Amino acid sequence: MPDPLLEIRGLELRYAGVPAVRGLDFRVGRGEVVGLVGPNGAGKTSTLLAIMGVVAPHKGEILHAGRSLAGLPTDAIVRSGVALVPEGRHIFPELTVDENLRLGLVGRRSRDRADEDVARVAELFPVVREDRDRPAGLLSGGQQQQLAIARALVAQPDLLLLDEPSLGLAPAVVDDVFDALAEIRESGVTILLVEQRAQFAVGFADRTHVLANGELRLTLTPADAQDTARITAAYFGS
């Protein structure tokens, strides 16, 4: 793949000496949507946190548009165009929807055209338009998810990382979320999607990697979305 937007090479992550991720290799091309699935504790969230500079790799490299992210502080990584929608959303419940969104603007490279981007996400996510002054803690799960994604988008990322966006949401709501993600993909943003519920990722992403026990086991395409046997086998490591 020429000129990938994100490249993970030989990544090894450890917590208190115990390896959480081992020898992870994969690439995400510009404009692609890549999924990362696997059971709990497989190392998916750790990988995302490593990209964001929160966890320091024990070994291996993380490259964004060819530039190594090693040793960079999180705020520099955000400003270079990588945004994370964290697992569990982590919106600020005591702040209003508007304030939550404004926090996302902190990560922008420059203030130029911020209003345009805000207008765009307001178009995409009704909650931003309609509930501006509500404390975010009063929103439903689905609305909070919308807000979290909107917040990440206004930081002007070229690479959007999502950690389990379907977590705790009803299937109909998940559909709405993925519809929004489809529009985001169309606008040219590259997406790395982490999901525990494999079926959502596999059907949506161009490619989905299965991670189990810290290692990459298998790569699936949308065609495999119905092949639950294969997915299960990969999860449980045969």
Add this chain to the structure above:
Amino acid sequence: MKRLATGSQLLAPVLLLALVGVLGNFTSRSVQFQFRFALVMATIVIALYVFIGNSGVVSFGHVSFVAVGAFAAGLTTVPEALKLSLSPDLFPLIAGAEVGNAVSLVLAAAVGGAFAFLVGVPLMRLSGLSAGIATFAVLVITNNILRNWEAIGPGARTLSLVPETTSFLQATCGAIAVAVVAFAYQRSRFGRVLRASSDDAAAAQGAGIEIHRQRLLAFTLSGALAGFAGGLLVHLLGSITTQQVYLDLAFVTLAMLVIGGVRSLWGAVVGALLVSGVNSLLLTAEGGIGLGVGELNVPTGTRLVTLGVVMALILLFRPRGLTGGREVTLRLPR
């Protein structure tokens, strides 16, 4: 085999204390005072460690127990006439009491322990910052009462003419005795249970361990040891005032413990002796005139600044203390 191994963790602190005690004999008179003073400080810091090191809860109030111990030992070893001249309203019981040196030390420990128990019953439920503030409140209250209630002591005046019985032998043996008690406690079931529960309070409560009770035990024991140290202190200085056992002493002893390493007995001893040593060195460098009897050695002038800088630097760059909170195991020669 095992007993030998654990016993040898006590050796290092005891040997160091003994070393200081022996070496001090060979110095000049003014310096001798500093050595004995360092040993008494070590005693206080070990008492402090028994609670803070094992429970993980900060107490700013332990100097209150040193204070009551000092006054108890002091008031019972000076003549009645002196006491009444200082405070005519003194309770007859206190005015009339006159005991020997050894009894005064035991009394100091008893008073310290009783006071600690009294304070600990309500306070041991707290932890973290609330515990710190509450124990600080105890310190302020104790000082306020001692300073103003003239029925129990000399108030703001100096209690002097206390017999100076804290010889090298007493100071060293006192410090070693307290170290042995501290070690016995931390090795006992009670000490180990408290230490384990300080690392993970939720798990401990799940296992049915009553943290409150264990903390109270440690608090009371450390209060008794602190009281004993107070007795040694007053018999070293030959006098005592409330300001000598208040904020400055509270800060210095706590800093000594943190610098040495909060979680180990070795840390307590090393911290106390090292800081005392640095202070003495600075005193000598200043061309120091030996501290006269009756002057508590909270340094003045440049010494204070230097000591402050040293302490702040050590704390900023080695937050776990010089010993990292570890004990030192000395292997006995075979």
Add this chain to the structure above:
Amino acid sequence: MTSALQTLIDATALGSIYALVAMGIGLVFGVMRLVNFAHGELITAGAYALALTNHLPLAVSLAACFAVVIGLVLAMDVAYRPLRTTTPTTMLVTTFAVSFLLQAVALLAFGARGQNVGVLPELNRAVSIGDVRVRWVTLVSIAVGAVLLGATAAVLGRTDIGLQMRAAAMDPRTAQLLGVRASTVIRFAFVMAGILAASATVLLTVQRPLVTPSYGFQLVIPALVGVVVGGMDRLVSATLGGFAIGFAAAVLGDVLPADGRVFLDTALFLLVILVLLVRPSGLFSRSRAAWERL
């Protein structure tokens, strides 16, 4: 009745000054989880600056006070960097060590005897409002206190940096993930704390013009206690706690009988212990909530 009103007004004034100090402590705690024992030394430094420049025009004197305090607070920002990842105990003892150190420096530089500030002595004159005689400084303290507290609330509630500070206090991990720079936010908190402390210093020195090396330390101890008693987790409760302590100290001072007055500290701190036993997370705190919208 009149003297009760008098007491209440005086208590409100003292409470306002303590509230300014408490708010400064609370701001730094919120973004850094650090209790700065040396906060009092900011006040001492400002007071000495005022004392040393009191022969110069008032504006210069005030400027010197603010400059010294803000300079010192920025130095603390840098000095405390290594502490960001240590335990609360170590933080407490280390900032105490810094406080000790700064007091020693003051002792060395200025001696123990104390200097007279003598700034704005006119404010000590009293004015009669109805039946009550109130000193100007009392009214000014309440007014300045209200204005500054309001201004701080406005900065926190309406500016971008204020939003970042609130977010960092509520959930530092997520704030970091959004690109909030901890260093920037912390520095800003320190500067705001410095401004509040300098203001408190000016008001305080009018009523207590004799500056000694432990001037600020003596003030910050009850203020700190007030912050913990009020509730460390929220800025509002921390500030209220500071106000409450100042208020309570003033009221107790007037209410206690003359020979009981020496036991003011005992009464105050017994109250503190009682509050901590009944509501350990703070008098005004609300369960686990972090900083709220102000």
